[in-house]
Amino acid sequence: MNNALSADCFPANVLITGGCGFIGSNFVNFAFDRWPQAKFVNLDKMAPGASEERIEKKCRNSDRYLFVKGNLTEATFIRNILTKNRIDTIVHFAALTHVDESYANPTEYMQENTVAMTVLLEAAKDHGQLAKLVHISTDEVYGDCLNAEEPKKEQSPMEPTNPYAVSKAACELLLRSYWHSYKVPYVMVRMNNVYGPKQFRNKLVPKFVRQALEKRPFTLAGGGTSKRSWMFVEDCIDGICRVIEKAALGTVYNIGTTFELSNSEMAYRIHHIVNRLIGREEAKPRFEFVPDRPHNDLRYWIDFSKIHRDLGWKCRIPFEEGITKTIAYYIEEWTKEGGGKTEEEKEAEEKGEIKEGEKEELEEEKEGEEEMEEEEKEVEEEEKEAEEKGEIKKGEKEELEEEKEGEEEMEEEKKEAEEEEKEVEEEEKEAEEKGEIKKGEKEELEEEKEGEEEMEEEEKEVEEEEKEAEEKGEIKKGEKEELEEEKEGEEEMEEEKKEAEEEEKELEEEEKEFVMGGGKDGIKLHNSDRTTQIVNGEGVKVEA
Numbered sequence: 001m002n003n004a005l006s007a008d009c010f011p012a013n014v015l016i017t018g019g020c021g022f023i024g025s026n027f028v029n030f031a032f033d034r035w036p037q038a039k040f041v042n043l044d045k046m047a048p049g050a051s052e053e054r055i056e057k058k059c060r061n062s063d064r065y066l067f068v069k070g071n072l073t074e075a076t077f078i079r080n081i082l083t084k085n086r087i088d089t090i091v092h093f094a095a096l097t098h099v100d101e102s103y104a105n106p107t108e109y110m111q112e113n114t115v116a117m118t119v120l121l122e123a124a125k126d127h128g129q130l131a132k133l134v135h136i137s138t139d140e141v142y143g144d145c146l147n148a149e150e151p152k153k154e155q156s157p158m159e160p161t162n163p164y165a166v167s168k169a170a171c172e173l174l175l176r177s178y179w180h181s182y183k184v185p186y187v188m189v190r191m192n193n194v195y196g197p198k199q200f201r202n203k204l205v206p207k208f209v210r211q212a213l214e215k216r217p218f219t220l221a222g223g224g225t226s227k228r229s230w231m232f233v234e235d236c237i238d239g240i241c242r243v244i245e246k247a248a249l250g251t252v253y254n255i256g257t258t259f260e261l262s263n264s265e266m267a268y269r270i271h272h273i274v275n276r277l278i279g280r281e282e283a284k285p286r287f288e289f290v291p292d293r294p295h296n297d298l299r300y301w302i303d304f305s306k307i308h309r310d311l312g313w314k315c316r317i318p319f320e321e322g323i324t325k326t327i328a329y330y331i332e333e334w335t336k337e338g339g340g341k342t343e344e345e346k347e348a349e350e351k352g353e354i355k356e357g358e359k360e361e362l363e364e365e366k367e368g369e370e371e372m373e374e375e376e377k378e379v380e381e382e383e384k385e386a387e388e389k390g391e392i393k394k395g396e397k398e399e400l401e402e403e404k405e406g407e408e409e410m411e412e413e414k415k416e417a418e419e420e421e422k423e424v425e426e427e428e429k430e431a432e433e434k435g436e437i438k439k440g441e442k443e444e445l446e447e448e449k450e451g452e453e454e455m456e457e458e459e460k461e462v463e464e465e466e467k468e469a470e471e472k473g474e475i476k477k478g479e480k481e482e483l484e485e486e487k488e489g490e491e492e493m494e495e496e497k498k499e500a501e502e503e504e505k506e507l508e509e510e511e512k513e514f515v516m517g518g519g520k521d522g523i524k525l526h527n528s529d530r531t532t533q534i535v536n537g538e539g540v541k542v543e544a
Contacts, residue, residue: 195326
Protein backbone atom coordinates (compact mmCIF):
# COMPACT_ATOMS: atom_id res chain seq x y z
CA MET A 1 0.00 0.00 0.00
CA ASN A 2 1.36 3.40 -1.06
CA ASN A 3 1.37 5.85 1.88
CA ALA A 4 2.98 8.74 0.00
CA LEU A 5 0.24 11.17 1.06
CA SER A 6 0.67 10.67 4.79
CA ALA A 7 1.73 14.33 5.26
CA ASP A 8 2.38 17.52 3.27
CA CYS A 9 1.63 15.99 -0.12
CA PHE A 10 -0.73 16.79 -2.97
CA PRO A 11 -2.77 14.18 -4.86
CA ALA A 12 -2.21 13.43 -8.53
CA ASN A 13 -5.30 11.40 -9.50
CA VAL A 14 -8.44 11.92 -7.42
CA LEU A 15 -11.70 9.93 -7.42
CA ILE A 16 -14.66 11.87 -6.00
CA THR A 17 -17.79 9.85 -5.25
CA GLY A 18 -20.99 11.92 -5.31
CA GLY A 19 -19.27 14.82 -7.07
CA CYS A 20 -22.54 16.12 -8.56
CA GLY A 21 -24.08 16.69 -5.14
CA PHE A 22 -23.89 19.78 -2.97
CA ILE A 23 -20.59 19.43 -1.07
CA GLY A 24 -19.02 17.13 -3.68
CA SER A 25 -19.47 19.61 -6.54
CA ASN A 26 -18.15 22.50 -4.43
CA PHE A 27 -15.14 20.33 -3.60
CA VAL A 28 -14.43 19.59 -7.30
CA ASN A 29 -14.60 23.30 -8.20
CA PHE A 30 -12.38 24.31 -5.25
CA ALA A 31 -9.79 21.52 -5.58
CA PHE A 32 -9.50 21.97 -9.36
CA ASP A 33 -7.85 25.35 -8.74
CA ARG A 34 -6.06 24.36 -5.53
CA TRP A 35 -4.25 21.39 -7.16
CA PRO A 36 -3.49 22.56 -10.72
CA GLN A 37 -1.53 19.39 -11.59
CA ALA A 38 -4.17 16.92 -10.38
CA LYS A 39 -6.70 15.00 -12.47
CA PHE A 40 -10.24 14.37 -11.25
CA VAL A 41 -12.70 11.53 -11.86
CA ASN A 42 -16.25 12.40 -10.78
CA LEU A 43 -18.33 9.26 -10.11
CA ASP A 44 -22.04 9.85 -9.49
CA LYS A 45 -25.15 7.72 -10.00
CA MET A 46 -27.16 10.92 -10.69
CA ALA A 47 -29.94 10.48 -8.15
CA PRO A 48 -32.79 13.05 -8.23
CA GLY A 49 -31.34 16.48 -7.50
CA ALA A 50 -27.81 15.67 -8.68
CA SER A 51 -26.52 17.71 -11.62
CA GLU A 52 -23.20 18.00 -13.41
CA GLU A 53 -24.16 21.64 -14.10
CA ARG A 54 -22.92 22.31 -10.56
CA ILE A 55 -19.40 21.73 -11.88
CA GLU A 56 -17.89 24.88 -13.40
CA LYS A 57 -17.47 24.91 -17.19
CA LYS A 58 -13.72 25.47 -17.05
CA CYS A 59 -13.48 22.21 -15.13
CA ARG A 60 -15.97 20.22 -17.24
CA ASN A 61 -14.22 21.27 -20.46
CA SER A 62 -10.74 20.40 -19.18
CA ASP A 63 -8.81 17.22 -19.99
CA ARG A 64 -8.06 17.07 -16.25
CA TYR A 65 -11.69 16.21 -15.52
CA LEU A 66 -13.69 13.06 -16.29
CA PHE A 67 -17.33 12.39 -15.41
CA VAL A 68 -18.45 8.78 -14.97
CA LYS A 69 -22.07 7.85 -14.33
CA GLY A 70 -22.36 4.71 -12.23
CA ASN A 71 -23.31 3.07 -8.97
CA LEU A 72 -20.88 2.35 -6.14
CA THR A 73 -22.48 -1.05 -5.55
CA GLU A 74 -20.91 -2.46 -8.77
CA ALA A 75 -17.59 -3.93 -7.58
CA THR A 76 -15.93 -4.71 -10.94
CA PHE A 77 -16.89 -1.30 -12.27
CA ILE A 78 -15.24 0.44 -9.28
CA ARG A 79 -12.05 -1.65 -9.58
CA ASN A 80 -11.73 -0.73 -13.26
CA ILE A 81 -12.06 2.99 -12.48
CA LEU A 82 -9.32 2.83 -9.84
CA THR A 83 -6.94 0.87 -12.09
CA LYS A 84 -7.56 2.65 -15.38
CA ASN A 85 -7.21 6.14 -13.86
CA ARG A 86 -4.35 5.25 -11.49
CA ILE A 87 -6.27 6.71 -8.56
CA ASP A 88 -4.14 7.63 -5.51
CA THR A 89 -6.82 9.55 -3.53
CA ILE A 90 -10.50 8.77 -2.95
CA VAL A 91 -12.84 11.39 -1.43
CA HIS A 92 -16.08 9.63 -0.48
CA PHE A 93 -19.06 12.04 -0.40
CA ALA A 94 -21.71 9.74 -1.91
CA ALA A 95 -24.53 8.86 0.50
CA LEU A 96 -28.22 9.19 1.15
CA THR A 97 -28.36 12.08 3.63
CA HIS A 98 -31.95 13.20 4.30
CA VAL A 99 -32.88 12.36 7.90
CA ASP A 100 -36.68 12.56 7.42
CA GLU A 101 -36.48 10.18 4.46
CA SER A 102 -34.33 7.79 6.48
CA TYR A 103 -37.23 7.32 8.89
CA ALA A 104 -39.53 6.51 5.97
CA ASN A 105 -37.00 4.19 4.24
CA PRO A 106 -34.55 2.89 6.88
CA THR A 107 -33.70 -0.31 4.97
CA GLU A 108 -32.82 1.63 1.82
CA TYR A 109 -30.56 3.98 3.80
CA MET A 110 -28.70 1.15 5.53
CA GLN A 111 -28.24 -0.82 2.31
CA GLU A 112 -27.29 2.11 0.08
CA ASN A 113 -24.78 3.70 2.46
CA THR A 114 -23.15 0.62 4.01
CA VAL A 115 -23.04 -1.55 0.85
CA ALA A 116 -21.47 1.31 -1.14
CA MET A 117 -18.85 1.74 1.62
CA THR A 118 -18.09 -1.99 1.63
CA VAL A 119 -17.69 -2.24 -2.17
CA LEU A 120 -15.43 0.82 -2.19
CA LEU A 121 -13.26 -0.62 0.60
CA GLU A 122 -13.01 -3.99 -1.17
CA ALA A 123 -11.78 -2.28 -4.34
CA ALA A 124 -9.43 -0.04 -2.33
CA LYS A 125 -7.72 -2.88 -0.45
CA ASP A 126 -6.70 -4.54 -3.74
CA HIS A 127 -5.59 -1.31 -5.41
CA GLY A 128 -1.86 -0.97 -4.85
CA GLN A 129 -1.62 2.73 -5.70
CA LEU A 130 -4.03 4.12 -3.10
CA ALA A 131 -2.51 6.64 -0.69
CA LYS A 132 -5.60 8.04 1.08
CA LEU A 133 -9.29 7.30 1.34
CA VAL A 134 -11.05 10.34 2.83
CA HIS A 135 -14.43 9.49 4.36
CA ILE A 136 -16.96 12.33 4.85
CA SER A 137 -19.04 11.66 7.96
CA THR A 138 -21.36 13.73 10.19
CA ASP A 139 -21.61 15.11 13.73
CA GLU A 140 -24.95 13.27 14.00
CA VAL A 141 -23.09 10.07 14.91
CA TYR A 142 -22.54 11.62 18.38
CA GLY A 143 -26.29 11.83 19.03
CA ASP A 144 -28.21 14.56 20.87
CA CYS A 145 -25.96 16.96 22.80
CA LEU A 146 -28.66 19.11 24.46
CA ASN A 147 -27.74 17.97 27.96
CA ALA A 148 -24.02 17.43 27.29
CA GLU A 149 -21.66 19.11 29.74
CA GLU A 150 -18.97 19.62 27.11
CA PRO A 151 -18.69 19.46 23.29
CA LYS A 152 -18.05 16.08 21.66
CA LYS A 153 -14.44 15.28 20.81
CA GLU A 154 -13.17 12.85 18.17
CA GLN A 155 -12.76 10.08 20.79
CA SER A 156 -16.28 10.55 22.24
CA PRO A 157 -18.55 7.49 21.88
CA MET A 158 -20.97 7.32 18.96
CA GLU A 159 -24.64 7.37 20.00
CA PRO A 160 -26.69 7.89 16.79
CA THR A 161 -30.45 8.35 17.19
CA ASN A 162 -31.85 8.18 13.61
CA PRO A 163 -31.49 5.70 10.70
CA TYR A 164 -29.31 8.06 8.64
CA ALA A 165 -26.87 8.65 11.52
CA VAL A 166 -26.78 4.91 12.24
CA SER A 167 -25.84 4.17 8.61
CA LYS A 168 -23.00 6.74 8.78
CA ALA A 169 -21.74 5.29 12.07
CA ALA A 170 -21.77 1.83 10.45
CA CYS A 171 -19.66 3.18 7.56
CA GLU A 172 -17.12 4.52 10.06
CA LEU A 173 -16.86 1.11 11.75
CA LEU A 174 -16.40 -0.61 8.38
CA LEU A 175 -13.63 1.84 7.51
CA ARG A 176 -11.80 1.23 10.79
CA SER A 177 -12.09 -2.53 10.38
CA TYR A 178 -10.45 -2.37 6.92
CA TRP A 179 -7.74 -0.14 8.36
CA HIS A 180 -6.97 -2.70 11.04
CA SER A 181 -7.39 -5.80 8.86
CA TYR A 182 -6.03 -4.68 5.47
CA LYS A 183 -4.20 -1.44 6.21
CA VAL A 184 -6.51 0.54 3.90
CA PRO A 185 -5.16 4.09 4.40
CA TYR A 186 -7.91 6.40 5.60
CA VAL A 187 -8.61 9.75 7.22
CA MET A 188 -12.07 10.92 8.27
CA VAL A 189 -13.95 14.16 8.95
CA ARG A 190 -17.14 14.67 10.96
CA MET A 191 -18.88 17.90 10.00
CA ASN A 192 -21.73 19.95 11.40
CA ASN A 193 -24.44 21.50 9.19
CA VAL A 194 -23.13 22.98 5.93
CA TYR A 195 -24.91 25.64 3.87
CA GLY A 196 -24.11 27.46 0.62
CA PRO A 197 -24.92 27.70 -3.09
CA LYS A 198 -25.99 24.61 -5.09
CA GLN A 199 -27.59 22.75 -2.18
CA PHE A 200 -30.60 20.45 -2.76
CA ARG A 201 -33.89 22.31 -2.46
CA ASN A 202 -35.33 20.05 0.23
CA LYS A 203 -32.61 21.16 2.65
CA LEU A 204 -33.42 23.80 5.26
CA VAL A 205 -31.67 26.92 3.91
CA PRO A 206 -32.74 26.71 0.22
CA LYS A 207 -36.24 25.69 1.30
CA PHE A 208 -36.55 28.71 3.61
CA VAL A 209 -35.17 31.07 0.94
CA ARG A 210 -37.79 29.91 -1.57
CA GLN A 211 -40.57 30.23 1.00
CA ALA A 212 -39.42 33.79 1.76
CA LEU A 213 -39.28 34.74 -1.93
CA GLU A 214 -42.77 33.36 -2.58
CA LYS A 215 -44.22 34.99 0.58
CA ARG A 216 -45.20 31.60 1.95
CA PRO A 217 -45.10 30.67 5.63
CA PHE A 218 -41.90 29.06 6.92
CA THR A 219 -42.53 25.40 7.73
CA LEU A 220 -41.14 24.53 11.15
CA ALA A 221 -41.06 21.04 12.63
CA GLY A 222 -41.36 20.65 16.39
CA GLY A 223 -41.81 24.35 17.01
CA GLY A 224 -38.49 25.24 15.35
CA THR A 225 -36.55 24.98 18.63
CA SER A 226 -33.85 22.50 17.55
CA LYS A 227 -30.43 24.17 17.22
CA ARG A 228 -27.71 23.59 14.63
CA SER A 229 -24.22 24.99 14.02
CA TRP A 230 -23.88 26.42 10.49
CA MET A 231 -20.67 26.29 8.45
CA PHE A 232 -20.27 27.91 5.02
CA VAL A 233 -19.40 25.39 2.31
CA GLU A 234 -16.15 27.14 1.29
CA ASP A 235 -14.79 26.83 4.85
CA CYS A 236 -15.85 23.18 4.88
CA ILE A 237 -14.03 22.40 1.60
CA ASP A 238 -10.89 24.18 2.78
CA GLY A 239 -10.89 21.95 5.89
CA ILE A 240 -11.27 18.76 3.80
CA CYS A 241 -8.41 19.81 1.50
CA ARG A 242 -6.13 20.40 4.50
CA VAL A 243 -6.96 16.94 5.84
CA ILE A 244 -6.08 15.41 2.44
CA GLU A 245 -2.82 17.34 2.23
CA LYS A 246 -1.56 17.11 5.82
CA ALA A 247 -3.45 14.64 8.03
CA ALA A 248 -1.76 11.50 9.31
CA LEU A 249 -3.39 8.20 8.30
CA GLY A 250 -5.99 6.73 10.66
CA THR A 251 -6.93 10.19 11.99
CA VAL A 252 -10.42 11.60 12.64
CA TYR A 253 -11.14 15.34 12.65
CA ASN A 254 -14.22 17.31 13.70
CA ILE A 255 -14.88 20.23 11.33
CA GLY A 256 -17.30 22.93 12.41
CA THR A 257 -18.15 26.32 13.83
CA THR A 258 -19.36 27.80 17.09
CA PHE A 259 -22.09 29.81 15.31
CA GLU A 260 -25.42 28.30 16.35
CA LEU A 261 -29.05 29.08 15.46
CA SER A 262 -32.41 27.47 16.07
CA ASN A 263 -34.49 26.73 12.97
CA SER A 264 -36.92 29.53 13.81
CA GLU A 265 -34.02 31.99 14.22
CA MET A 266 -32.68 30.88 10.83
CA ALA A 267 -36.09 31.59 9.29
CA TYR A 268 -36.08 35.13 10.72
CA ARG A 269 -32.55 35.80 9.39
CA ILE A 270 -33.40 34.54 5.90
CA HIS A 271 -36.69 36.48 5.84
CA HIS A 272 -34.96 39.81 6.58
CA ILE A 273 -32.06 39.27 4.16
CA VAL A 274 -34.36 38.22 1.29
CA ASN A 275 -36.48 41.36 1.78
CA ARG A 276 -33.38 43.53 1.83
CA LEU A 277 -31.83 41.97 -1.29
CA ILE A 278 -34.97 42.21 -3.43
CA GLY A 279 -36.02 45.62 -2.08
CA ARG A 280 -39.26 44.40 -0.56
CA GLU A 281 -40.95 46.24 2.30
CA GLU A 282 -40.31 44.55 5.63
CA ALA A 283 -43.19 42.54 7.08
CA LYS A 284 -43.54 39.98 9.84
CA PRO A 285 -42.71 36.41 8.76
CA ARG A 286 -45.44 33.78 8.96
CA PHE A 287 -44.91 30.25 10.26
CA GLU A 288 -46.59 26.92 9.66
CA PHE A 289 -45.86 24.29 12.29
CA VAL A 290 -45.73 20.79 10.84
CA PRO A 291 -45.41 17.39 12.55
CA ASP A 292 -41.87 16.57 13.61
CA ARG A 293 -39.97 13.37 12.77
CA PRO A 294 -40.25 10.49 15.32
CA HIS A 295 -37.16 11.85 17.07
CA ASN A 296 -35.29 15.08 16.40
CA ASP A 297 -31.98 15.76 18.13
CA LEU A 298 -32.30 19.20 19.67
CA ARG A 299 -28.63 20.07 19.47
CA TYR A 300 -25.25 18.93 18.10
CA TRP A 301 -22.13 20.26 19.79
CA ILE A 302 -18.61 19.35 18.66
CA ASP A 303 -15.08 20.33 19.66
CA PHE A 304 -12.94 21.16 16.60
CA SER A 305 -9.85 22.39 18.41
CA LYS A 306 -7.85 19.38 17.16
CA ILE A 307 -7.92 20.39 13.47
CA HIS A 308 -7.04 23.96 14.41
CA ARG A 309 -4.12 22.76 16.49
CA ASP A 310 -2.82 20.14 14.01
CA LEU A 311 -3.60 21.71 10.63
CA GLY A 312 -4.18 25.40 11.40
CA TRP A 313 -7.77 25.30 10.13
CA LYS A 314 -10.76 27.30 11.36
CA CYS A 315 -13.86 28.88 9.80
CA ARG A 316 -13.03 32.27 8.30
CA ILE A 317 -16.27 33.38 6.64
CA PRO A 318 -18.75 35.11 9.03
CA PHE A 319 -22.29 33.76 8.93
CA GLU A 320 -23.79 37.06 7.71
CA GLU A 321 -21.42 37.12 4.73
CA GLY A 322 -21.92 33.45 3.87
CA ILE A 323 -25.71 33.44 4.18
CA THR A 324 -26.05 36.66 2.13
CA LYS A 325 -23.93 35.16 -0.65
CA THR A 326 -26.01 31.97 -0.50
CA ILE A 327 -29.37 33.78 -0.61
CA ALA A 328 -28.20 35.95 -3.53
CA TYR A 329 -27.40 32.74 -5.46
CA TYR A 330 -30.87 31.28 -4.82
CA ILE A 331 -32.58 34.57 -5.74
CA GLU A 332 -30.76 34.53 -9.09
CA GLU A 333 -31.79 30.90 -9.70
CA TRP A 334 -35.39 31.66 -8.70
CA THR A 335 -35.52 34.64 -11.08
CA LYS A 336 -34.16 32.55 -13.98
CA GLU A 337 -36.94 30.03 -13.36
CA GLY A 338 -39.55 32.76 -13.64
CA GLY A 339 -39.93 33.52 -9.95
CA GLY A 340 -42.47 36.23 -9.23
CA LYS A 341 -44.48 35.56 -12.41
CA THR A 342 -47.98 34.12 -12.46
CA GLU A 343 -48.57 30.68 -13.97
CA GLU A 344 -50.49 32.32 -16.86
CA GLU A 345 -47.54 34.61 -17.62
CA LYS A 346 -45.11 31.69 -17.55
CA GLU A 347 -47.26 29.62 -19.93
CA ALA A 348 -47.80 32.56 -22.30
CA GLU A 349 -44.08 33.37 -22.26
CA GLU A 350 -43.18 29.76 -23.04
CA LYS A 351 -45.60 29.75 -26.00
CA GLY A 352 -44.22 33.07 -27.23
CA GLU A 353 -47.58 34.78 -26.76
CA ILE A 354 -46.09 37.62 -24.72
CA LYS A 355 -43.72 39.92 -26.61
CA GLU A 356 -41.11 42.11 -24.96
CA GLY A 357 -43.23 45.29 -25.00
CA GLU A 358 -46.32 43.48 -23.77
CA LYS A 359 -44.27 41.89 -21.00
CA GLU A 360 -43.23 45.34 -19.75
CA GLU A 361 -46.86 46.51 -19.91
CA LEU A 362 -47.97 43.52 -17.86
CA GLU A 363 -45.27 44.20 -15.29
CA GLU A 364 -46.31 47.88 -15.06
CA GLU A 365 -49.96 46.85 -14.76
CA LYS A 366 -49.04 44.41 -12.00
CA GLU A 367 -47.07 47.11 -10.16
CA GLY A 368 -50.05 49.45 -10.48
CA GLU A 369 -52.39 46.86 -9.02
CA GLU A 370 -50.00 46.26 -6.12
CA GLU A 371 -49.81 50.02 -5.46
CA MET A 372 -53.61 50.23 -5.48
CA GLU A 373 -53.81 47.34 -3.02
CA GLU A 374 -51.30 49.10 -0.78
CA GLU A 375 -53.27 52.37 -0.93
CA GLU A 376 -56.53 50.56 -0.15
CA LYS A 377 -54.85 48.86 2.77
CA GLU A 378 -53.59 52.19 4.11
CA VAL A 379 -57.07 53.76 3.78
CA GLU A 380 -58.65 50.83 5.62
CA GLU A 381 -56.11 51.16 8.43
CA GLU A 382 -56.70 54.92 8.68
CA GLU A 383 -60.49 54.39 8.80
CA LYS A 384 -60.06 51.73 11.45
CA GLU A 385 -57.90 54.03 13.57
CA ALA A 386 -60.36 56.92 13.15
CA GLU A 387 -63.30 54.68 14.05
CA GLU A 388 -61.50 53.47 17.18
CA LYS A 389 -60.87 57.10 18.19
CA GLY A 390 -64.54 57.95 17.59
CA GLU A 391 -63.72 60.32 14.73
CA ILE A 392 -65.94 58.43 12.28
CA LYS A 393 -69.54 57.67 13.24
CA LYS A 394 -71.48 54.69 11.97
CA GLY A 395 -73.45 56.67 9.34
CA GLU A 396 -70.33 58.43 8.12
CA LYS A 397 -68.54 55.09 7.82
CA GLU A 398 -71.34 53.73 5.61
CA GLU A 399 -71.18 56.86 3.45
CA LEU A 400 -67.42 56.45 3.12
CA GLU A 401 -67.85 52.81 2.18
CA GLU A 402 -70.47 53.69 -0.46
CA GLU A 403 -68.20 56.42 -1.79
CA LYS A 404 -65.32 53.93 -1.88
CA GLU A 405 -67.46 51.39 -3.75
CA GLY A 406 -68.45 54.09 -6.24
CA GLU A 407 -64.79 54.97 -6.79
CA GLU A 408 -63.96 51.30 -7.29
CA GLU A 409 -66.78 50.95 -9.85
CA MET A 410 -65.55 54.05 -11.68
CA GLU A 411 -62.01 52.65 -11.63
CA GLU A 412 -63.31 49.35 -12.99
CA GLU A 413 -65.26 51.11 -15.76
CA LYS A 414 -62.19 53.17 -16.60
CA LYS A 415 -60.11 50.00 -16.79
CA GLU A 416 -62.68 48.33 -19.08
CA ALA A 417 -62.78 51.42 -21.30
CA GLU A 418 -58.99 51.39 -21.56
CA GLU A 419 -59.04 47.71 -22.50
CA GLU A 420 -61.72 48.33 -25.15
CA GLU A 421 -59.69 51.26 -26.45
CA LYS A 422 -56.63 49.02 -26.64
CA GLU A 423 -58.60 46.39 -28.58
CA VAL A 424 -59.89 49.03 -31.01
CA GLU A 425 -56.36 50.33 -31.55
CA GLU A 426 -55.14 46.80 -32.27
CA GLU A 427 -58.03 46.21 -34.73
CA GLU A 428 -57.29 49.53 -36.45
CA LYS A 429 -53.62 48.61 -36.65
CA GLU A 430 -54.44 45.24 -38.20
CA ALA A 431 -56.91 46.85 -40.63
CA GLU A 432 -54.34 49.48 -41.57
CA GLU A 433 -51.73 46.79 -42.21
CA LYS A 434 -54.21 44.91 -44.44
CA GLY A 435 -55.09 48.16 -46.26
CA GLU A 436 -58.69 48.16 -45.00
CA ILE A 437 -58.38 51.61 -43.41
CA LYS A 438 -56.91 54.42 -45.47
CA LYS A 439 -54.96 57.31 -44.06
CA GLY A 440 -57.84 59.82 -44.26
CA GLU A 441 -60.29 57.45 -42.61
CA LYS A 442 -57.82 56.77 -39.82
CA GLU A 443 -57.52 60.51 -39.13
CA GLU A 444 -61.33 60.82 -39.09
CA LEU A 445 -61.57 57.95 -36.60
CA GLU A 446 -58.94 59.56 -34.41
CA GLU A 447 -60.76 62.93 -34.51
CA GLU A 448 -64.03 61.19 -33.66
CA LYS A 449 -62.33 59.43 -30.78
CA GLU A 450 -60.87 62.71 -29.50
CA GLY A 451 -64.33 64.28 -29.68
CA GLU A 452 -65.82 61.47 -27.62
CA GLU A 453 -63.07 61.84 -25.03
CA GLU A 454 -63.69 65.61 -24.83
CA MET A 455 -67.41 64.99 -24.34
CA GLU A 456 -66.67 62.50 -21.58
CA GLU A 457 -64.40 65.04 -19.90
CA GLU A 458 -67.09 67.76 -20.14
CA GLU A 459 -69.73 65.41 -18.73
CA LYS A 460 -67.41 64.52 -15.89
CA GLU A 461 -66.77 68.21 -15.11
CA VAL A 462 -70.52 68.95 -15.16
CA GLU A 463 -71.20 66.03 -12.79
CA GLU A 464 -68.53 67.28 -10.41
CA GLU A 465 -69.91 70.85 -10.52
CA GLU A 466 -73.43 69.56 -9.85
CA LYS A 467 -72.16 67.45 -6.99
CA GLU A 468 -70.36 70.44 -5.45
CA ALA A 469 -73.42 72.67 -5.93
CA GLU A 470 -75.69 70.04 -4.40
CA GLU A 471 -73.39 69.70 -1.38
CA LYS A 472 -73.45 73.49 -0.93
CA GLY A 473 -77.26 73.54 -1.24
CA GLU A 474 -77.16 75.62 -4.45
CA ILE A 475 -79.18 73.04 -6.42
CA LYS A 476 -82.45 71.80 -4.99
CA LYS A 477 -83.92 68.39 -5.62
CA GLY A 478 -86.40 69.57 -8.30
CA GLU A 479 -83.77 71.64 -10.07
CA LYS A 480 -81.43 68.66 -10.08
CA GLU A 481 -84.08 66.50 -11.77
CA GLU A 482 -84.71 69.23 -14.35
CA LEU A 483 -80.99 69.46 -15.05
CA GLU A 484 -80.78 65.71 -15.40
CA GLU A 485 -83.74 65.66 -17.82
CA GLU A 486 -82.17 68.52 -19.77
CA LYS A 487 -78.90 66.61 -19.86
CA GLU A 488 -80.65 63.46 -21.08
CA GLY A 489 -82.38 65.50 -23.81
CA GLU A 490 -79.06 66.93 -24.91
CA GLU A 491 -77.56 63.46 -24.99
CA GLU A 492 -80.47 62.15 -27.10
CA MET A 493 -80.10 65.07 -29.52
CA GLU A 494 -76.35 64.45 -29.69
CA GLU A 495 -77.03 60.77 -30.39
CA GLU A 496 -79.56 61.60 -33.17
CA LYS A 497 -77.12 64.09 -34.67
CA LYS A 498 -74.40 61.46 -34.61
CA GLU A 499 -76.68 58.89 -36.31
CA ALA A 500 -77.64 61.41 -39.01
CA GLU A 501 -73.98 62.18 -39.67
CA GLU A 502 -73.20 58.48 -39.95
CA GLU A 503 -76.12 57.94 -42.42
CA GLU A 504 -74.95 60.90 -44.50
CA LYS A 505 -71.42 59.51 -44.47
CA GLU A 506 -72.66 56.09 -45.61
CA LEU A 507 -74.62 57.67 -48.50
CA GLU A 508 -71.56 59.64 -49.55
CA GLU A 509 -69.52 56.43 -49.50
CA GLU A 510 -72.15 54.64 -51.64
CA GLU A 511 -72.20 57.49 -54.14
CA LYS A 512 -68.43 57.47 -54.25
CA GLU A 513 -68.33 53.72 -54.88
CA PHE A 514 -70.91 53.95 -57.69
CA VAL A 515 -69.15 56.88 -59.33
CA MET A 516 -65.84 55.05 -59.22
CA GLY A 517 -67.48 51.94 -60.71
CA GLY A 518 -69.48 53.68 -63.52
CA GLY A 519 -69.30 52.21 -67.09
CA LYS A 520 -70.40 53.12 -70.62
CA ASP A 521 -74.07 52.43 -69.99
CA GLY A 522 -74.19 54.50 -66.83
CA ILE A 523 -75.65 53.68 -63.37
CA LYS A 524 -78.68 55.22 -61.72
CA LEU A 525 -78.42 56.36 -58.09
CA HIS A 526 -81.45 57.18 -55.96
CA ASN A 527 -80.57 59.95 -53.55
CA SER A 528 -83.43 61.51 -51.60
CA ASP A 529 -86.05 62.78 -54.10
CA ARG A 530 -83.84 63.13 -57.16
CA THR A 531 -82.13 60.77 -59.61
CA THR A 532 -78.71 61.29 -61.10
CA GLN A 533 -77.71 59.60 -64.36
CA ILE A 534 -74.01 58.74 -64.45
CA VAL A 535 -72.74 58.67 -68.02
CA ASN A 536 -69.09 57.93 -68.77
CA GLY A 537 -68.15 58.99 -65.26
CA GLU A 538 -70.05 62.33 -65.39
CA GLY A 539 -73.24 63.11 -63.45
CA VAL A 540 -76.30 64.41 -65.33
CA LYS A 541 -79.34 65.43 -63.31
CA VAL A 542 -82.62 63.79 -64.38
CA GLU A 543 -86.02 64.57 -62.91
CA ALA A 544 -87.54 61.85 -60.73
